[in-house]
Amino acid sequence: MPNDFKTPEEQGHDRLNDRSSKVAASSKGINKEQETLFGRVSRRSFLTNLVAAGGAAGVVATAPPLLAATAAAEPAAEQAAKVPGAIPITLRVNGKEHRLEIEPRVTLLDCLRENLDLPGTKKGCDHGQCGACTVHVNGRRVNSCLSFAMMHGNDEITTVEGLGQPGNLHPMQAAFVEHDGYQCGYCTSGQIMSAVALLKEPCGPSDDDVKHGMYGNICRCGAYPNIVAAVQAVRRQQA
Amino acid sequence: MDAFRYSRADGVAQAVQAGAKSSTAQLGATVRFVAGGTNLVDLMKLNVERPQDVVDINGLPLDKIETLPNGGLRVGALVRNSDLAYDATVQRDYAVLSQALLSGASPQLRNMATTGGNLVQRTRCVYFRDTAHACNKRQPGSGCSAIGGYNRMMAILGTSDKCIASNPSDMNVALTALEATVQIQGPKGERSVPIHELYLLPGQTPERETILEPGDLIISVTLPPVAEGTKSVYLKLRDRAAYEFALASAAVVVNVHGGSIRHVRVALGGVGTRPWRSFEAERALEGKAPEPALFRHAAEAALRDAKPSSENGFKVELSKRCLVRTLTMATRTT
Numbered sequence: 001m002p003n004d005f006k007t008p009e010e011q012g013h014d015r016l017n018d019r020s021s022k023v024a025a026s027s028k029g030i031n032k033e034q035e036t037l038f039g040r041v042s043r044r045s046f047l048t049n050l051v052a053a054g055g056a057a058g059v060v061a062t063a064p065p066l067l068a069a070t071a072a073a074e075p076a077a078e079q080a081a082k083v084p085g086a087i088p089i090t091l092r093v094n095g096k097e098h099r100l101e102i103e104p105r106v107t108l109l110d111c112l113r114e115n116l117d118l119p120g121t122k123k124g125c126d127h128g129q130c131g132a133c134t135v136h137v138n139g140r141r142v143n144s145c146l147s148f149a150m151m152h153g154n155d156e157i158t159t160v161e162g163l164g165q166p167g168n169l170h171p172m173q174a175a176f177v178e179h180d181g182y183q184c185g186y187c188t189s190g191q192i193m194s195a196v197a198l199l200k201e202p203c204g205p206s207d208d209d210v211k212h213g214m215y216g217n218i219c220r221c222g223a224y225p226n227i228v229a230a231v232q233a234v235r236r237q238q239a
Numbered sequence: 240m241d242a243f244r245y246s247r248a249d250g251v252a253q254a255v256q257a258g259a260k261s262s263t264a265q266l267g268a269t270v271r272f273v274a275g276g277t278n279l280v281d282l283m284k285l286n287v288e289r290p291q292d293v294v295d296i297n298g299l300p301l302d303k304i305e306t307l308p309n310g311g312l313r314v315g316a317l318v319r320n321s322d323l324a325y326d327a328t329v330q331r332d333y334a335v336l337s338q339a340l341l342s343g344a345s346p347q348l349r350n351m352a353t354t355g356g357n358l359v360q361r362t363r364c365v366y367f368r369d370t371a372h373a374c375n376k377r378q379p380g381s382g383c384s385a386i387g388g389y390n391r392m393m394a395i396l397g398t399s400d401k402c403i404a405s406n407p408s409d410m411n412v413a414l415t416a417l418e419a420t421v422q423i424q425g426p427k428g429e430r431s432v433p434i435h436e437l438y439l440l441p442g443q444t445p446e447r448e449t450i451l452e453p454g455d456l457i458i459s460v461t462l463p464p465v466a467e468g469t470k471s472v473y474l475k476l477r478d479r480a481a482y483e484f485a486l487a488s489a490a491v492v493v494n495v496h497g498g499s500i501r502h503v504r505v506a507l508g509g510v511g512t513r514p515w516r517s518f519e520a521e522r523a524l525e526g527k528a529p530e531p532a533l534f535r536h537a538a539e540a541a542l543r544d545a546k547p548s549s550e551n552g553f554k555v556e557l558s559k560r561c562l563v564r565t566l567t568m569a570t571r572t573t
Contacts (some may be wrong), residue, residue: 036373087245102243105243128345129482137350140350146275146277146280150245151295194346194347197346198346216348
């Protein structure tokens with residue numbers, strides 16, 4: 001996000017983040033591969049490396065066994081563990097091909113998050129009732145929690161990570177930031193993916209029409225008015 | 240979710256052959272077809288459905304909407320709900336179907352769900368969906384937890400002392416009013432079934448929901464041609480304005496000519512153990528002049544045999560008013 005869109009307060013916060021991530025990176029010897037798309041250390045990779053480095057007094061001793069186990073593993077990416085019943089599948093996600101071996105019962109959602117290290121798509125209800133897991137399959141919005149990854153060998157899948165990058169945001173991402181279209185952020189990637197798809201679907205001009213077009217994405221924080229404002233702003237831009 | 244074998248069908252014949260190996264086509268099937276997955280994957284996560292083999296039929300050539308020589312419409316079983324709802328011919332000639340589809344689920348779910356899958360969508364009864372509870376559909380003879388339990392969303396028509404589970408689909412109600420036929424490819428060949436014969440009443444065997452047998456694959460739905468001047472409307476009533484199943488709904492297809500009802504078909508949703516074709520309402524309406532008192536009389540006839548449970552008595556009046564409103568909308572000349 002270019003600095004001129006930010007308040008002084010926000011810019012100060014960014015500088016703090018940069019500083020702390022640089023500190024974290026240097027002290028734990030974290031290399032470029034563990035950085036996220038945002039060029040910063042994510043909580044996930046930080047904790048993984050914390051335990052791996054055997055550092056931070058007290059943390060290793062109290063770390064639950066699960067963390068200790070993941071410490072030895074590399075970031076998920078294409079490293080699927082050898083699981084009985086796993087079969088090969090090639091998935092095309094955000095323009096890139098991934099060869100995997102996974103069980104048939106792995107949902108597209110879990111595959112994206114756990115096997116492909118794309119945790120931007122969220123698991124809200126896991127039953128198609130909240131929309132947090134919304135991704136695009138061949139350009140159309142779907143709930144990735146109710147589909148098996150196996151079913152998508154011939155499909156083009158787009159996740160929020162493939163929509164835009166910091167410094168090169170999709171207009172919808174930029175609009176959500178500008179219009180404060182989120183609070184906790186958990187529904188946000190699903191909202192954005194849904195909104196982008198809505199741009200190509202029949203939808204009347206009013207705010208009520210947008211609400212109707214977006215009703216498959218629910219927001220416990222109640223950011224709806226700002227979400228609608230963000231969507232309408234993009235529709236006006238593109239009109 | 241239990242582990243299962245996954246395979247992709249290369250053609251209809253192969254799919255039918257794979258499906259024929261299943262012990263049953265009802266609950267407990269060992270082989271299931273998956274298309275959109277919006278109902279099957281949901282139920283598999285709940286361990287209500289536990290197939291050993293899942294056959295992916297998404298590659299089959301069943302995704303076209305075709306106008307027929309007689310003016311009717313054939314809809315492939317794999318046509319997505321959203322594509323069907325926005326089809327120009329459907330919106331023009333079978334508006335009730337488009338309205339019904341767009342009132343259901345969510346945009347995401349409609350992009351995944353298929354015509355064939357929606358036809359066999361299962362009840363939303365909370366006890367059916369929770370294996371910790373007794374359910375005669377899931378386990379014959381175990382009892383019905385909904386009778387005397389939470390039954391606000393359940394049926395008041397077509398129930399039995401074994402089961403009161405409502406059929407939740409909107410599309411099916413519209414197709415019933417349109418007198419659609421369902422084409423099924425089975426191990427013994429192809430057959431066509433009027434939609435209101437597809438579903439079974441629970442009776443003493445609520446585990447049997449449709450007339451489908453192992454290997455049966457729904458390949459298309461056919462809509463008859465509509466006469467000039469026919470109007471159709473779907474009205475769905477529920478607690479929220481969106482993203483919820485019907486408490487009561489109505490699909491009406493009507494043709495008024497010379498001041499009287501020449502042709503009318505009525506189906507009710509949210510209140511039946513299957514999409515509820517109301518022959519009683521149709522008999523009351525045929526040949527008469529459309530007006531409020533007639534509509535009310537037809538609604539009374541439609542709900543005469545209603546048997547509410549402990550928490551859904553309100554549905555009797557709600558369903559009547561829903562039908563009256565739908566008939567009013569469908570016969571409005573202004």
